[in-house]
Amino acid sequence: MNDPYKVLGVSPNASDDDIKKAYREQARKYHPDNYHDNPLSDLAQEKMKSINEAYDAIMRMRGGGSGNGFAGGGGQSYSGGGSGQFSQVRMAIQTGNLAQAEQLLNAATDRGAEWHFLMGSLAYRKGWLDQARQHINQAASMEPQNREYQTAAQQMNSGGFAYRGGMGNQGGVDMCDCCTALMCMNCLCR
Amino acid sequence: MFGYVIPVQQELKVKELDQFRAAYCGLCHSLQAHYGLSARFILNYDFTFLAILLSVGNEKVKYSNKRCIAHPLKKRKCCVGGDAFHQAAGFSVILTWWRLRDGVQDSGLFKGLSYRGAGLLLRRAYKKAAQDFPGFDTHCRARLEQLRILEQANSGELDQVADAFAGILSYAAHGIDEDKERTLMQLLYHTGRWIYLIDAYDDLEQDKQSGNFNPLVARFQVGEAGLTDTDRDWISTTLHHSANLITSAYNLLPAGAWRGILENIIYLGFPAVTERVLNGQFRRRWGRWERKDTNQ
Numbered sequence: 001m002n003d004p005y006k007v008l009g010v011s012p013n014a015s016d017d018d019i020k021k022a023y024r025e026q027a028r029k030y031h032p033d034n035y036h037d038n039p040l041s042d043l044a045q046e047k048m049k050s051i052n053e054a055y056d057a058i059m060r061m062r063g064g065g066s067g068n069g070f071a072g073g074g075g076q077s078y079s080g081g082g083s084g085q086f087s088q089v090r091m092a093i094q095t096g097n098l099a100q101a102e103q104l105l106n107a108a109t110d111r112g113a114e115w116h117f118l119m120g121s122l123a124y125r126k127g128w129l130d131q132a133r134q135h136i137n138q139a140a141s142m143e144p145q146n147r148e149y150q151t152a153a154q155q156m157n158s159g160g161f162a163y164r165g166g167m168g169n170q171g172g173v174d175m176c177d178c179c180t181a182l183m184c185m186n187c188l189c190r
Numbered sequence: 191m192f193g194y195v196i197p198v199q200q201e202l203k204v205k206e207l208d209q210f211r212a213a214y215c216g217l218c219h220s221l222q223a224h225y226g227l228s229a230r231f232i233l234n235y236d237f238t239f240l241a242i243l244l245s246v247g248n249e250k251v252k253y254s255n256k257r258c259i260a261h262p263l264k265k266r267k268c269c270v271g272g273d274a275f276h277q278a279a280g281f282s283v284i285l286t287w288w289r290l291r292d293g294v295q296d297s298g299l300f301k302g303l304s305y306r307g308a309g310l311l312l313r314r315a316y317k318k319a320a321q322d323f324p325g326f327d328t329h330c331r332a333r334l335e336q337l338r339i340l341e342q343a344n345s346g347e348l349d350q351v352a353d354a355f356a357g358i359l360s361y362a363a364h365g366i367d368e369d370k371e372r373t374l375m376q377l378l379y380h381t382g383r384w385i386y387l388i389d390a391y392d393d394l395e396q397d398k399q400s401g402n403f404n405p406l407v408a409r410f411q412v413g414e415a416g417l418t419d420t421d422r423d424w425i426s427t428t429l430h431h432s433a434n435l436i437t438s439a440y441n442l443l444p445a446g447a448w449r450g451i452l453e454n455i456i457y458l459g460f461p462a463v464t465e466r467v468l469n470g471q472f473r474r475r476w477g478r479w480e481r482k483d484t485n486q
Contacts, residue, residue, distance in 0.1 A: 029441050038435070040376055043442050127356070127379055127435070128349035129428045130409075159430040162437035164457040167201075 004054035004061075016062065023055045029163045036155070039096070039125055085110065089118050098125055113142035117149050120156070132156060192389050193234040194467075195381065197451060198458040206450040208267065210238070212253055213451075216269030217241045219256060220279040224322070225315035229279070230259075232286045232312070236385065239455060240362060241278035242448050243377070245271055247370060251447050280319040281362050284327050287316035288334050326361060333358045346408040348387075348428075356382030370443065377439040380432040384460065387429060388467050426468050433460040 005012045010022045030048045035041040085108070092101035101122050108115055120135030133156040140146070140153035155161075197210060217238050221229040245251070252272075255265040269275065290312065293305035320327040337354035345351055359382030363374035390397075390406050397404035398412060406412070410421040417425070440456045466472040 034438055034441075038438060040373060040439055040442060043373065044438075047442065123349065126349075126353075127376075127383060127432075128353065129383075129431050130348045133424075133428070156431075157427065159427040160434040162434035163441060164437060165453070167453065167457040 002050070002054075004057040007050055007054035008058070019055070019058055023051060025165070026051045029165075031163075034161060034163050037121065037124055039127075086114055086118055089122075093118065093121050093125060096125075098122060113139045113146065113149065116142065117152065120152065124156075129156075192385060193236055194385055194388055194463055195236045195239040195455060196459055196463065197454040198462050201458055202454055203450060206454065209251075209448075210451050212267045212269045213242050213271075214238045215256070215258070215266050216271045216275055217278060217282075218258065218260075219268055220271055220275040221282070222258075224276055224279055225283050225318055227259075228311040229283055229315040232282055237278055237282040239381075240281065240359075240378075241271060241275050242452065243374060244277055244362070244366070245269075245274035246374075246443055246445055246448055246452075247367075248272065248274060277323070277362070280323045281326055281330075283312065283315045283319040284323065284330050285358065287312055287319075288330055292334060292338060325364070329361045329364075330358050333361075341403040344403060344408050345405070348405055348409045351405045352383045352386045355386040356380070358382060359385075373439050373442045377436055377443070380435045380439070384429060384432040384436070384464075387425070387432075388464065391425060392467055422468065426464065429464045429468075430461065433464060436460060 005014075008019060008022045008026060010019055014022070027048070030044045030051065032041070032045065032048070035044040038044070089101050089104045089108075092098070092104065101118070105115065105119055105122065116135045117139035120132045120139060123129075123132035123135060136149065136152045136156050140149040143149055197206075199207065202210070214233070214235070218230055218233050220241075221233060252270040253267050254270050256268055257263075257265050271278075287309070290305050290309045333354050337351065340347070340351050340354060356379045360375040360379035363371055363378055365371070366374060387405075390404055393402075394404060394406055394412070394416070396402075398407060406417070406425065410417060410424075437456055437460075440452065445452050463472070
């Protein structure tokens with residue numbers, strides 16, 4: 001295993017507080033919510049796992065018991081329900097098989113809200129943000145009571161969010177929005 | 191390319207500015223060493239950003255002091271970049287060459303002549319670069335051809351048009367070690383998308399008058415008074431969204447020695463340039479930034 005101090009980027013002589021601070025910062029950086037539906041979300045999850053392990057290891061070595069880190073919400077992107085017809089598409093998008101997802105969606109005859117939502121998700125994975133936003137907004141307006149679509153639309157309309165450390169926050173989203181979105185997603189994951 | 195990817199200088203530490211200048215000079219020397227004197231004139235900040243990104247992970251950055259045409263009296267500190275800078279130099283030459291060829295095909299006699307002239311200067315450099323990086327050459331040519339077809343059809347499919355260009359940049363990370371490849375490809379894809387769209391916005395007025403293809407004119411209703419506020423907001427959001435995806439990809443890279451300068455460009459530079467181009471406070475001209483109003 002890698003040196004846990006190196007993973008967190010702190011010196012072995014650092015105080016407990018400094019370690020906690022470094023850990024918090026890294027955890028904010030790699031938090032699953034910064035990588036929601038991002039094609040790199042698996043890499044962020046790995047990072048999150050390794051810093052959690054490093055923090056726990058240091059705390060154990062220092063005799064402080066368990067680290068009580070972020071649980072790191074697992075990144076279940078598509079836990080929201082969906083009809084059987086499109087479950088294959090969801091699976092394909094989730095596993096990164098975009099060609100298959102595209103084929104299935106093009107062949108689909110039912111082009112309701114869920115179709116638009118999935119077209120949007122697919123476009124988003126490709127980095128086609130203009131199309132993604134149009135489809136997801138379409139889905140959200142067709143089914144205004146669907147929270148999965150509303151959350152996604154909110155994310156698209158605000159231009160997403162990324163961690164920038166202490167350096168300004170030009171993400172176009174304030175923390176309140178981010179927390180609301182978090183709470184919504186939490187509900188969906190249950 | 192165009193020179194939109196720049197750091198916010200006021201926020202740079204002295205040593206970071208030093209390092210950035212050294213990278214810029216290093217790329218320039220690399221261009222001359224591999225592709226001859228004429229290749230130097232294509233140097234710009236976007237390519238410098240590419241050179242830095244490609245050298246991320248090569249922990250030891252070496253420097254030396256060199257004289258050059260632009261600075262004949264005093265030696266300047268510059269990066270000795272090795273493979274990464276060679277690659278960035280080669281890719282820049284290839285991309286510039288094919289864009290010049292497009293220019294020859296697309297414009298009338300007189301403008302076409304100036305593209306031809308520039309092309310002539312770059313011909314030998316291109317041949318050498320294409321030999322060094324045949325994969326990038328083939329890919330770049332195919333993508334620009336795709337782009338040309340979309341432009342001729344006056345396509346309003348913004349993402350598809352931008353994708354043709356973004357795909358060229360992301361290919362620059364092709365074949366880099368596995369860990370970095372996917373991350374860097376995503377980072378470069380959105381950098382390419384952002385550059386293409388911000389350049390389209392910058393050229394909007396000019397293209398509207400001259401009737402040249404502009405993806406934003408094809409996608410939105412652009413009236414006498416220009417874009418509507420709603421459409422401008424829409425474009426702003428999509429640009430910021432790409433900047434956010436650049437950032438989240440960057441956060442997964444071990445930036446090492448380049449961290450300070452890369453964080454400045456990525457965390458601050460992209461959002462700042464987006465705002466200023468959209469506000470009309472800045473315009474690119476001959477590869478340099480021109481300050482339009484003094485309030486900023």
